[in-house]
Amino acid sequence: MIMYIVLGIIVLVVLWLLATYNGLVTLRNRVREAWSEIDVQLKRRSSLIPNLVETVKGYAKHEKSVFENVTKARSALLGASSLSDKAKANDQLTGALKSLFAVAEAYPDLKASENFKQLQEELSDTETKVAASRQFYNTNVLDLNNSLETFPSSIVGNTFGFTKEEFFKATNEEKADISVKF
């Protein structure tokens, strides 16, 4: 009788272990999937930049340093591989773009151009998409980290070498002004 009870308990523990392990794997995969979505949106953002720079150049040839900054920030973003590098490069790009749009303010013809308006709109939409994908990523990281920190799933997590993931943080600058103002 006692043997059966012990056997039953062992079976239950094994089942729980399997379920928890699989649950953690699923959570980790979701974080990775969410991460690739951020990547998609960041790429989309950087692919808009050359077109924008060309358009602004057509009206404001002399603002060389501004263009250089934007181009540099863009290649930094494309080159970044780790999460924190990407977050930093993305912030840099946001800053560079801000000065680009500040420059554009001085050129009424540019501001009136349909092409420029459309690019501005695209860019602002893409920035919303970056923010949205970041939110989804952070939600998934939170789920994973919670499971890894709370008892008893933390035991399984530590035993099988699961690691907590980093949140994708927005800097203060980005929080203050995400969209491009007209």
Added chain:
Amino acid sequence: MATVKTAWDQVSSNIFKTWLIMFLFSVFAFGVIYVISRAWLGPNIDALSIAGVSLVVAGVMNFVSYWWSDKIVLGISGAKPIDEKSNKDLYRLVENLCIAAGLPTPKIYVIEDTATNAFATGRDPKHAAICFTSGILDKLNKTELEGVTAHELSHVGNRDTLLMSVVSVLVGVIALLSDWYLRSMWYRGRNNEENKNGAIFMVIALVAAILSPLVATLIQLAVSRRRELLADASGVLLTRYPQGLENALLKISADKEPLEAANRGTAHLYIINPLKGKDIMGFMANLFNTHPTIEVRIKALKEMEGKV
């Protein structure tokens, strides 16, 4: 945050509940059909197999609703699809919230009606559709519309749309059956050729025919009301801005115009009961309301302010 329930737990629990409710309803329907057909056709008839056949019919209806409920509902409501070209602002608003929710962008529809309302349907996120009236698009500002959209997307993400469409078909089947029976009683009453055994069944069947649609409807209401509050809460987690949905609910409820395209069958799908003026007032209205009152929903949302 004692126990952290992820959105994914909600999904599995809803899928489980869908099956459970399908099962319970089937048992319930089986009993009702058995009693009614026994009373209707007398003890010589094989009532058990009639009940079986009826369940197969119900199963087919379920199957149909599972695969085509979205198209049926959208068709009944006269909704027209839009895409990124024809309505860029709305499309992007939905698309961006979907990215935040990790859902594929659903098909988006608009009903040309000045009433303010919205609903979501579809068996899973890949086959989801979200529908707005042109009135709601005109009257709400962006943050309010985001609140409403996030609420609807939560229904999609939680698989409420699956559960609700299955429930509504099952409720419909039971209501239909009892309706048939009560009508047939009317004619049979003139013949008056029953035996003693049949009389008892007649009484049971009569009670079942009267009560079962009531019970079925109450289950449907209980299921759908709790779901509205849940969708409000998870929608706010998406927008992180409870005031948006609050203002939207206030605006929508202040608008007394009923939605022409809605009926009792589709009422529970909408964000706010679209039948409004058509409903009876007072306690009964509350008992048979498909939605919690606006006060309850606003209060719940106010409690979320500052926490998200």
